[in-house]
Amino acid sequence: MNQRMFLLPALVVLAVTLALGTPGFTGQDQITDKGVKKRVALMFTAQGAVTTLTDMMAGRVAFQAGMARAAQRTLIRSSSKTVRHFRKPHFDPLSNARPEVWTHWTDFKARADASEQAAKQLNVYSLNGLRRTLPSMLQTCLSCHDRYRAKPNEFVTH
Numbered sequence: 351m352n353q354r355m356f357l358l359p360a361l362v363v364l365a366v367t368l369a370l371g372t373p374g375f376t377g378q379d380q381i382t383d384k385g386v387k388k389r390v391a392l393m394f395t396a397q398g399a400v401t402t403l404t405d406m407m408a409g410r411v412a413f414q415a416g417m418a419r420a421a422q423r424t425l426i427r428s429s430s431k432t433v434r435h436f437r438k439p440h441f442d443p444l445s446n447a448r449p450e451v452w453t454h455w456t457d458f459k460a461r462a463d464a465s466e467q468a469a470k471q472l473n474v475y476s477l478n479g480l481r482r483t484l485p486s487m488l489q490t491c492l493s494c495h496d497r498y499r500a501k502p503n504e505f506v507t508h
């Protein structure tokens with residue numbers, strides 16, 4: 351494998367780790383609103399599947415088609431539930447959702463749909479397939495977050 355092929359996945363993994371943050375970091379255990387709790391839990395489920403796949407892509411874990419397929423299924427399922435979990439504007443002081451989710455609902459829905467399509471288009475049959483298709487799937491997470499998720503602690507002023 352040449353160096354460039356390795357470098358790109360490594361950069362993607364780094365970008366995703368930085369952008370998505372560490373599970374638990376936002377203090378999801380302290381969220382009291384049930385609707386917010388549910389949608390954040392859904393996101394962490396997706397995050398878990400993404401970690402499985404990025405670990406394989408970066409060579410931290412050996413590629414296993416069965417495991418990759420299971421992670422893909424989780425991503426398809428979680429992205430297909432996103433619209434349902436966000437439809438009602440549940441509020442919690444620890445939520446990182448921007449109000450634009452609900453004022454730009456059609457666009458938000460389109461992004462959730464794009465994420466689901468990208469999850470379906472993942473090639474989980476080989477490591478090369480994963481390397482080719484995972485970056486654009488991750489891009490759908492990041493682009494929605496860019497618009498609709500406040501950076502953790504952005505609104506904390508003290």
Ligand code: HEC
Nearest residue numbers: 393394396397400445446447461462465490491494498499
């Ligand atoms: C359609 C928009 C959208 C897509 C697509 C999306 N997310 Fe999110 N995500 C959000 C929003 C909005 C929040 C903030 C929810 C809250 O705090 O109430 C969030 C929160 C999260 C969180 C909780 C941590 C935090 O800092 O808020 C994680 C983890 C996460 N997303 C991972 C992912 C992963 C992984 C993907 C892709 C597989 C993904 N998301 C795709 C909108 C999206």
